[in-house]
Amino acid sequence: MNAAWETIGTMVRRRRAANPGPMTLDGTNSYVVAAPGAHGVVVVDPGPLLEDHLADLAAAGAVELILITHHHGDHTDGSARLHELTGAPVRAALSEFCHGADALYDGELIQAGGLTIEVLATPGHTSDSLCFAVTLGVTLGESGGALADTEALNQADPETVIFTGDTILGSGSTVICHPDGKLGDYLASLALLRNRGSNTQGSQIAALPGHGPELRDIAAAAQGYEEHRASRIAEVVHAVELLHKDGIAEPTPAQVASIVYGDIPENLQGAARLSVEAQLAYLCR
Known part of the structure; x- marks a missing residue:
């Protein structure tokens, strides 16, 4: 395996795509996941349509499943091509981003690559955003139903x-892609991930993001994001109050963003305005 690959723990390999930018940080992270000794592997987020990147993913093992976290092109543009290269089904929350398989649903439990994969609906960044809890050491039984399986995942400590x-990104904060993404949904998703990370028996659950380095403790990361959002909401409220005092009855997102996000680079101002729109919509609601 070449130097483009990094190994994380016992079941994850990561390859970073060569698509750095203001919104992608140092590039999109594609992951190959499997239990030690498993015949098949699972790819999470094929990334952009870059032939060398996709060829490496296809050669990383017998790909049996390809999972998508959300529909943005830096995560999905290579999906159809990787499906061609491997024959593996591509599954996402939205059917139009699936290839040879049905859409994923919240709470679905999947066995692939010798692992148990739980689908978590985490809307906010986009309406279709998903997270995947991947567990080594739990095998789902033939009986007992989804509830029993979920209880087994929660009670065990694999x-x-x-x-x-x-x-949740490896560094920085996430844009809320309003109007598709909604801040209320995003805050609920952060609470879900914080609670999921806190409900372990003393061990930490790592967050493996779409961009940036891994985070050792997803509960702490989610809590940090919640605190950051609370601070930004307070800043937006303050900015609106200042604009009202200046005689602007209905401030625009651009006017609010110029106060709250005035110190960020120009190439991120568009994303800042999206987040302000999401925050204003949340406050109006």
């Missing part, structure tokens, strides 16, 4: 990581 897509 090795678990959560792939967070763009819901």
Whole structure:
């Protein structure tokens, strides 16, 4: 395996795509996941349509499943091509981003690559954003139903990581892609991930993001994001009050963003305005 690959724990390999940018940080993280000794592997987020990147993913093992965290092109543009290269089904929350398989649903439990994969709906960044809790050491039984299986995952203390897509990044904060993404949904998703990370028997669950380095403790990361959002909401309220005092009855998102996000680079101002729109909509609601 070449130097483009990194190994994380006992079941994850990561390859970073060569698509760095203001919104992708140092590039999109694609992951290959499997239990030690498993015949098949699972790919999480094929990334952009870059032939060398996709060829490496296809050669990383017998790909039996391809999972998508959300529909943005830096995560999905290579999906159809990787499906061609491997024959593996591509599954996402939205059927139009699936290839040879049905859409994923919240709470679905999947066995692939010798692992148990739980689908977590985490809307906010986008309406279709998903996270994947991947567990080594739990095998789902033939009987007992989804509830019994979920209880087994919660009560056991196996090795678990959560792939967070763009819901939690390795550095910086996530844009709420209003109007598709909604801040209320995003805050609920952060609470879900914080609670999921806190409900372990003393062990931490790592967050493996779509961009940036892994985070050792998803509960701490989610809590940090919640605190950051609370601070930004307070800043937006303050900015609106200042604009009202200046005689602007209905401030625009651009006017609010110029106060709250005035110190960020120009190439991120568009994303800042999206987040302000989401925050204003949340406050109006």
